[in-house]
Amino acid sequence: MSHLSRARMPQKLCKADHAECSSLQNEYSFFIMAANDRQARRIGRPRPDKDPTMPKVKPETLAIRREEILQAAEICFAHQGFHQTTIQDVIKQSGLSAGCIYGHFTGKEELIQAIGESRHGRDSALLALKDPPDDVLQSLRSIARAFLGDLQKEEGLRARRVALQLWAEALRDDVVRDQVTSGIRQPIALIVDLLRRGQKSGAIDPHMQPRGAARAMVAMFQGIVLQRLWGETVSTAEAMHAFDIFLAGLASRR
Numbered sequence: 001m002s003h004l005s006r007a008r009m010p011q012k013l014c015k016a017d018h019a020e021c022s023s024l025q026n027e028y029s030f031f032i033m034a035a036n037d038r039q040a041r042r043i044g045r046p047r048p049d050k051d052p053t054m055p056k057v058k059p060e061t062l063a064i065r066r067e068e069i070l071q072a073a074e075i076c077f078a079h080q081g082f083h084q085t086t087i088q089d090v091i092k093q094s095g096l097s098a099g100c101i102y103g104h105f106t107g108k109e110e111l112i113q114a115i116g117e118s119r120h121g122r123d124s125a126l127l128a129l130k131d132p133p134d135d136v137l138q139s140l141r142s143i144a145r146a147f148l149g150d151l152q153k154e155e156g157l158r159a160r161r162v163a164l165q166l167w168a169e170a171l172r173d174d175v176v177r178d179q180v181t182s183g184i185r186q187p188i189a190l191i192v193d194l195l196r197r198g199q200k201s202g203a204i205d206p207h208m209q210p211r212g213a214a215r216a217m218v219a220m221f222q223g224i225v226l227q228r229l230w231g232e233t234v235s236t237a238e239a240m241h242a243f244d245i246f247l248a249g250l251a252s253r254r
Helices: 003-016 018-043 059-080 087-094 098-104 108-127 136-150 154-169 174-201 210-229 236-250
Strands: none
Touching (some): 059 087, 108 136, 108 154, 136 236, 154 210, 174 210
């Protein structure tokens, strides 16, 4: 086959299957830009988004674009999984260009890590008690109700689908594992603090081990998440009733 024939082959293939070719071109352009970025760092040239000669973009605009990319990636990951999702899928879902996505993330691994961080932010909002009541047991009920209620929302369920994949990814990726374990430590630390406050006030059994009880509460929620993701019907009222029974076992015997 002549050089001319080989050069024309991609064009013929594009005409035969324009959609597939477009997908390949976007994937190809993404990795070309990644390679150019690595080369730029080796020779000391700034990335395009860091180049002072390029037009500056407002920080709030960058933040909006970044959030749009993360939302698109989360939808793709929730439906297809981490390993089946390509950058082209994220491009299509977001409606943004490969260059825009590359300006924020160097690849899928960075996207996965950023989504892990974003999930912690969501959980922090659920853990935040507005005007925490003096009643420690009521504070724990409020936290449980917030998490169970989030599971009934499509956005919350989608976030948990991705979280489940992060748990699996944590077995092979040290960075993701650190994110996952830190995400568990946060609610455990909050619950431990509440239980110790309850012990000081006399509301919680002084012989109860706060950390063990806190881990049990987190494990209960994780189990409910798994059942919900498997398509099981999870009643918030029934789950709260079971949680109340658990709390009753922690209460001080006066």
